[in-house]
Amino acid sequence: MGSLIVNKPGLLTTVQDQGRYGYQRYGMPVAGAMDSYAFQIANLLVGNRRNTPALEITLLGPEIGFEGSCRIAITGAELGAEINGKRIYPWSSVKVDSGDRLIFKGAQQGCRAYLAVSGGIEVDEVMGSSSTYLRGQIGGYQGRSLKAGDSLKVVDTDKGNFSGIIKIPKQYISEYRRESKIRVVAGPQFSHFSQKEIDKFFNSNYTISAQSDRMGYRLEGAKLSHRQSADIISEGISLGAIQVPGDGQPIIMMADHQTTGGYTKIANVISVDIATLAQMKPGELISFSLLSIKEAQRLYREREIMLKKLEKMINRIYLIYS
Numbered sequence: 001m002g003s004l005i006v007n008k009p010g011l012l013t014t015v016q017d018q019g020r021y022g023y024q025r026y027g028m029p030v031a032g033a034m035d036s037y038a039f040q041i042a043n044l045l046v047g048n049r050r051n052t053p054a055l056e057i058t059l060l061g062p063e064i065g066f067e068g069s070c071r072i073a074i075t076g077a078e079l080g081a082e083i084n085g086k087r088i089y090p091w092s093s094v095k096v097d098s099g100d101r102l103i104f105k106g107a108q109q110g111c112r113a114y115l116a117v118s119g120g121i122e123v124d125e126v127m128g129s130s131s132t133y134l135r136g137q138i139g140g141y142q143g144r145s146l147k148a149g150d151s152l153k154v155v156d157t158d159k160g161n162f163s164g165i166i167k168i169p170k171q172y173i174s175e176y177r178r179e180s181k182i183r184v185v186a187g188p189q190f191s192h193f194s195q196k197e198i199d200k201f202f203n204s205n206y207t208i209s210a211q212s213d214r215m216g217y218r219l220e221g222a223k224l225s226h227r228q229s230a231d232i233i234s235e236g237i238s239l240g241a242i243q244v245p246g247d248g249q250p251i252i253m254m255a256d257h258q259t260t261g262g263y264t265k266i267a268n269v270i271s272v273d274i275a276t277l278a279q280m281k282p283g284e285l286i287s288f289s290l291l292s293i294k295e296a297q298r299l300y301r302e303r304e305i306m307l308k309k310l311e312k313m314i315n316r317i318y319l320i321y322s
Contacts, residue, residue, distance in 0.1 A: 002154040003068065004064050005066070007064065007065055007101075009145065009146045010104065010146075012058040012059075012145050013146040014134070015121055015140035016031070016032055018036055018039070018129075022127075030131075031129070032255050035114070041168065041172065042116035045075070045092065045093035046071045046116050047071070052120035055114065055121070056112055057114070059112075068098050070096060070117050071096070071117070072102070073115070074091075074092075076113040078110060079107050079113045081103075083102050091167065092165055092166060093165070123141055126138045168314075176276075176279045181286075183270045186266075187267045187268050192264045193244075193264075197224050201222070201266060206285065207220045208220075231246075232262055236259065237259065237265070239274060240269030241257070243264065
């Protein structure tokens, strides 16, 4: 069994999977990878199941040493990854050997990268998930972000015996921009806003605030007024829900969002665009466009079909060379 040795932790590096489902009714957030799409592809590239625990790296990456050989993949944000001074192609997997050193030179595009290791990172599950929920200090590696000196065990695997580089087709690689159009469906309190305010929402640009984190993105821009009050009786709240509190500035619920909320929700970001949002940084601009639920479901199905095709393609490569 090999290990990842954390020499430098980076800005915020945590162990994540796709989240802790089934416990929201008890007040436990789902957590999980902010960009589920990039997370899943990282795992596929090293021959893992899509939900295998991996590292989520935010903006400034860690320095990691390897004990034992394995395959790694890095997807998502381009953070300038290098092994022993040699650049790693983004959205690809490579073999690393014992004694190799991985560093990240700095953010070039996007906000969050995902580092998957063949076999997966071995951490205990809490409520059926290995995801780190920072506010609750549970899951992942000791319920916290990584620190210098941490040693993460890697599950044994034979994928490290394959020495080739695997790159995915261009159509699977996400592009990240400083301005993005985010698609939404109408929220449960859509009718709590006049047509004038709804038009304002969809015709305005919003800046992602510096007060944004894994729990939620606070937006700065056109203030929205309610027909009556911003407050409602608290109810369940979903990933991507866009709350409008009394100050009129929207807040988008992200991976670590609370399980209930008492503010009106004008819209909800569609599932496939959560990944786009997760890669945007404070100071960048977003605007919104309205879709039907049927259209949002179609886009989600198309993405799932793409991921299944990619999974078959990569598994075939490992089958041939194993």
